Amino acid sequence: MTVLGKRGRSGSQAPQRVRSRTNEPRRRGRSARRSRWIPYLFLALPVAYLAVFQIVPLLQELRLSFTRTSLLNPGNNTWVGLDNFLAIVADPEFIRTLTTTLIYVVVCVVGAIGIGMGTALLLNADFRGRGVARALVTVPWAAPGVAVALIATWMTNAQYGIINRALEAVGLGVPNGQILASSTFALPAVLITTVWQLFPFPTIVLLAALQSVPKESTEAAMIDGAGRWWTFRAATWPVIKPTVALLAVLMAIWSIRRFELIWLMTKGGPLGSTRTIVIDLYSRAFESNDLGMAAAIGMVGVVISLLLVTGSLLLNRRAEKEDTL
Amino acid sequence: MRIRARSAKFKVIAFTAVATMALAGCEGSSSKAGSGSGGAAGPVTLTFAASTFGDPGRGPGLEKWIGKYNASQKEVVVKPAVVPYPTFGTTILTQMGAGEGPDLVRFDMPEFAAAAQAGLIEPLNTAIDAAKYNLNAAPDKFMFVGDKRYGVIFEASNYVLYYNTDLVSTPPTTFDEFLATAKAATGNGVYGAAFRQTAPEQNGMWQDIWNYVYGFGGSYSDGKNLTLNSPKVVEGLSAYKKVYDAGVIPKGADAATFRAMFNQGKVAMEIDNGGFVAAVRGANAGLPFSVAPIPFPVRSQGAILAPIVVNAASKHKEAAISFLQWMLKPESQKDLQLVLGASSVASVTERSQGELAKSPFLPVVDKLTDTSLPQVVLGYEAKTPDIRKIVIEQVLRALAGEVDMQTAMDAAQKKAVSTVG
Numbered sequence: 001m002t003v004l005g006k007r008g009r010s011g012s013q014a015p016q017r018v019r020s021r022t023n024e025p026r027r028r029g030r031s032a033r034r035s036r037w038i039p040y041l042f043l044a045l046p047v048a049y050l051a052v053f054q055i056v057p058l059l060q061e062l063r064l065s066f067t068r069t070s071l072l073n074p075g076n077n078t079w080v081g082l083d084n085f086l087a088i089v090a091d092p093e094f095i096r097t098l099t100t101t102l103i104y105v106v107v108c109v110v111g112a113i114g115i116g117m118g119t120a121l122l123l124n125a126d127f128r129g130r131g132v133a134r135a136l137v138t139v140p141w142a143a144p145g146v147a148v149a150l151i152a153t154w155m156t157n158a159q160y161g162i163i164n165r166a167l168e169a170v171g172l173g174v175p176n177g178q179i180l181a182s183s184t185f186a187l188p189a190v191l192i193t194t195v196w197q198l199f200p201f202p203t204i205v206l207l208a209a210l211q212s213v214p215k216e217s218t219e220a221a222m223i224d225g226a227g228r229w230w231t232f233r234a235a236t237w238p239v240i241k242p243t244v245a246l247l248a249v250l251m252a253i254w255s256i257r258r259f260e261l262i263w264l265m266t267k268g269g270p271l272g273s274t275r276t277i278v279i280d281l282y283s284r285a286f287e288s289n290d291l292g293m294a295a296a297i298g299m300v301g302v303v304i305s306l307l308l309v310t311g312s313l314l315l316n317r318r319a320e321k322e323d324t325l
Numbered sequence: 326m327r328i329r330a331r332s333a334k335f336k337v338i339a340f341t342a343v344a345t346m347a348l349a350g351c352e353g354s355s356s357k358a359g360s361g362s363g364g365a366a367g368p369v370t371l372t373f374a375a376s377t378f379g380d381p382g383r384g385p386g387l388e389k390w391i392g393k394y395n396a397s398q399k400e401v402v403v404k405p406a407v408v409p410y411p412t413f414g415t416t417i418l419t420q421m422g423a424g425e426g427p428d429l430v431r432f433d434m435p436e437f438a439a440a441a442q443a444g445l446i447e448p449l450n451t452a453i454d455a456a457k458y459n460l461n462a463a464p465d466k467f468m469f470v471g472d473k474r475y476g477v478i479f480e481a482s483n484y485v486l487y488y489n490t491d492l493v494s495t496p497p498t499t500f501d502e503f504l505a506t507a508k509a510a511t512g513n514g515v516y517g518a519a520f521r522q523t524a525p526e527q528n529g530m531w532q533d534i535w536n537y538v539y540g541f542g543g544s545y546s547d548g549k550n551l552t553l554n555s556p557k558v559v560e561g562l563s564a565y566k567k568v569y570d571a572g573v574i575p576k577g578a579d580a581a582t583f584r585a586m587f588n589q590g591k592v593a594m595e596i597d598n599g600g601f602v603a604a605v606r607g608a609n610a611g612l613p614f615s616v617a618p619i620p621f622p623v624r625s626q627g628a629i630l631a632p633i634v635v636n637a638a639s640k641h642k643e644a645a646i647s648f649l650q651w652m653l654k655p656e657s658q659k660d661l662q663l664v665l666g667a668s669s670v671a672s673v674t675e676r677s678q679g680e681l682a683k684s685p686f687l688p689v690v691d692k693l694t695d696t697s698l699p700q701v702v703l704g705y706e707a708k709t710p711d712i713r714k715i716v717i718e719q720v721l722r723a724l725a726g727e728v729d730m731q732t733a734m735d736a737a738q739k740k741a742v743s744t745v746g
Contacts, residue, residue: 072422072443153525157577177576181523181725269524270721286415288711289422289439 058302064295071289084296093272094280094297101256101276101304104191108255109248111195116202117244121232123203124210134207141200149264152193156180163189183273186266190274194261198254202247209243210236242316249312253305277301369644370402374417375431376410377480377631382607383600386664393660394651401644403429411528414710421445421636428639429648431479433528434467434699435713437632438706441475447635448473452646458653459672463695464630470706476632477649479661482598482668483693484536484626485616487605492593496617500564503594503620507573510593517573519583519592520565524721529580531713532627534720535700536596537561540621545702545712551741553716554734563730564621566723588612598629599667599690606666616667616686618693628697629668669694708745715741 065084069077088094123134140148155163158177167173179185217235226234259278262268268275268283275283277297285294373391378384384407391403406427408416414436420426421440432440440446450473455465464481468474486503488496492510497503507517521530538545541561546552568574575583575592584601586592588608595601596619605612619626633652635645651657658672663680667690676687701709719733719740728736 070422070443072418072439072445074422075424154577159576161577176726178725181721183722183725183727264525267524267527269718270725271718286419287714289418 061295061298064291065299067292067295069291069295071285071291074291077292080292084293085299088293088296088300096272097275097277097280098300100187100272100274103187104194104258104276105252105255107191108194108198108258109251111191112198112251113202113206113244113247115195115199116247117206119199119203120206120210123207137203138200140197143197145197145260146264148193148197149261152189152261153180153265156189180266181270183270186270187274190262190265193265194255194258197261198251202251205243205247206240209240213239245312245316249308252308256301256305277304368400368402369641370404371429371639371641371645371648372406372427373403373429373431373648374406374408374413374427375479375631376408376413377431377600378405379407379409380600380604382604383664383666386603390657390660390664394648394657397651401641401647403648411526414528418445421638424638426636426638428636428641428645429633430636431631431633432476434630434632434701435706435709437476437634438470438701438709440634441470441473442707445637446475447637447639447642447645448475449477449635449646449649450474453477453649453653461669461671461673461694463697464628464669464699465671467630467699467701468632476634477653478630478669478671479633479652480600480629480631480665480668480670481694481697482600482629482631482665483690483697484532484596484598484619484628485667485690485693486594486596486619487587487601487614487616488594489587489590489592490613490615491590496615497594497620498617499620500622504568504571504573507568507594508571511573514591516575516583516586516592517571518568518594518596519574519578519587520568520596521580522569522574522721522724523577523579524717526579527714527717530717530720532598532629532700533596534562534565534716535627535698536619537565537621539625539627539698540619540623542623542625545716546704548704551702551705551712551738551745553712553741554731554738559731559734561621562720562723562734565720566730569724587614598627599669600629600665601667602684603664603666616689618689624693624696626693626697627700628694630699705745711744712741715744 064077066079066081067077068080068083119137123130123137127133155161156179158164158179158181161177161179164174164177164179174182174185179189213236217239218231221231221235256276257278258276259282262274262276262279263282266274268279277300281294281297281301284290284297375387378387380387388405391405395402414433417426417430417432418436418440421430422443422445437446453474455474461478461481464478468476468478486496492515493506497506503518510517520533522533523530538558538561541557541564543555543557543559543561544552545558552558569576575586578586583592583595584597584604585608587595588605590612602616605614618624633649635642635649639645652661653671655672655674658670658674659677662668662670662674662676667684667687669691676691681687702712705712716734716737719737720730722728722736723730723733
């Protein structure tokens with residue numbers, strides 16, 4: 001059957017062949033239905049993976065946190081309601097753990113992003129050997145956490161460590177050379193090691209972001225007489241700000257979860273001076289065999305991470321609203 | 326069309342939910358306790374976990390010894406499984422708590438006590454008739470919790486003083502001589518002594534300081550109450566700190582490092598357990614060394630008592646018990662002692678002439694069995710890991726110079742009492 005179709009440019013109507021009424025709409029309907037299915041099908045597997053390996057364990061942890069459960073007999077548990085949460089809130093050691101975690105997260109985020117930004121700005125400039133420099137910068141990130149922890153432990157060794165020898169040479173030696181065994185110096189040592197390992201990631205991400213800054217904006221700013229700082233502030237920062245915000249959230253969550261570096265260097269000691277939430281959780285679960293309490297600490301960590309992500313989302317939305325106004 | 330799209334979405338969500346439940350359900354149906362397998366067709370396979378299988382000096386010998394059992398019969402095959410010492414307790418107890426884990430385990434005493442009290446170990450009163458075997462009474466009494474036997478001694482390793490005879494001509498007999506000898510031997514890349522003194526080696530450090538505490542007449546408890554800050558405990562730990570401060574030990578070196586240094590002639594003296602003999606011979610057969618009793622005021626020292634136990638969740642308990650019964654036969658005990666070196670085994674055994682010719686100091690080690698104690702706090706055996714952590718934390722604080730040893734142990738006592746009662 002032939003019907004007249006749309007008018008062409010010349011005004012004439014081109015005949016269009018119409019398929020049989022019985023087949024055409026059905027085929028169009030079927031492919032429309034299939035194309036609607038496909039995104040969900042692709043999503044199904046990752047959702048299933050997340051559900052099995054994240055959501056189900058999280059729900060189990062939530063249940064555990066309301067019980068008294070021993071690692072040696074996990075099947076036999078007693079419902080204690082909020083007792084575990086009340087106990088940890090009332091425990092001054094846990095308050096100290098929270099404070100240590102906060103310090104650890106803030107310093108790691110600010111340190112890694114700050115150094116990463118500076119390094120990215122340097123690597124964004126044009127100089128000989130830039131390619132090699134960019135590759136070398138990734139070495140701390142690529143090194144396994146276990147290797148970094150062991151090397152750092154030896155570098156801070158009381159007798160052989162080069163760190164204390166260098167500090168002694170400039171009159172800043174640590175008493176007895178005890179860095180990791182000192183409750184004053186252990187946390188700074190762990191922080192420096194962590195920041196050293198973390199900074200390449202923000203460097204690479206910020207380098208990519210810097211390369212998306214339009215050259216015309218920075219050139220225009222410089223032509224108008226703006227110095228480097230004002231050029232950065234006016235032309236570069238607005239473009240890379242969303243990237244920095246995202247990095248801050250990611251680094252904060254990773255820092256809350258960091259385990260191997262701290263455990264291998266100090267095990268959360270001495271005297272809890274480097275004990276973060278994750279270290280406390282592990283220690284309660286596998287040293288004190290108290291799964292219920294460990295689960296309660298884990299839930300506190302989850303809440304902190306959720307607050308971070310929510311806060312970041314709200315700030316983002318607010319910034320977007322301000323941009324559109 | 327909208328209704329059809331919603332229906333499609335529902336189907337996908339339903340599919341995802343079913344897939345999730347199916348995957349989650351797979352976890353529940355996985356095999357339980359022990360890796361034992363076997364059926365009508367073949368032998369039963371048992372897993373035997375021990376940190377000593379990873380010892381460079383003794384591991385291969387132990388595997389060969391187990392091979393003798395496997396070759397002696399066709400019903401059971403025992404497979405050794407290495408789990409590193411620093412994480413052995415955590416790893417195995419986690420597995421056993423979940424109803425899994427190896428069929429046979431060589432425990433250390435703190436974990437043995439915790440596992441026995443939690444019902445994770447099979448009682449052996451009926452399986453092992455002690456009257457049939459000439460068991461070493463002193464270490465064997467620690468295999469009971471209440472009136473139930475939960476294990477038999479796999480190894481009893483007394484702590485002694487090892488010394489390099491090229492660097493130390495006469496072994497010291499008092500603490501002051503020990504310190505003076507260590508100072509005299511230190512220099513030119515050689516250290517006079519060595520011991521564990523870092524937080525990551527908490528378990529081993531506990532074993533090392535035990536010798537100082539008990540060697541000076543101290544005790545962590547009187548059987549009923551903790552006595553962590555008693556004068557003799559503080560005196561012993563102060564002696565430990567004195568050696569630490571004397572500049573005669575490689576600070577920060579872990580046990581693997583300083584033991585290797587001893588084997589290379591770079592550490593003159595080391596207080597270690599009897600099992601170290603085999604490790605030294607394995608690493609450097611030509612090293613000139615001997616052993617002597619620890620030169621502290623009281624003849625009381627630690628011993629690594631390592632019970633071998635049967636996992637209560639094992640599917641093949643009978644097979645596991647048959648291995649224990651084979652292990653306790655006189656020939657098996659002699660063979661095991663040959664592998665373990667200067668350690669004792671469950672039964673009283675006589676050293677062969679060949680052993681004595683090779684290691685004439687063996688009687689020195691064996692004589693210490695009656696005065697050796699397992700490194701658990703009496704009356705608080707299952708709580709020893711918690712007490713250990715508290716004590717080590719405070720001792721490290723004293724070593725770092727933050728407080729004196731009395732203040733450290735006062736703090737340890739207070740915290741331990743509030744933690745374990």
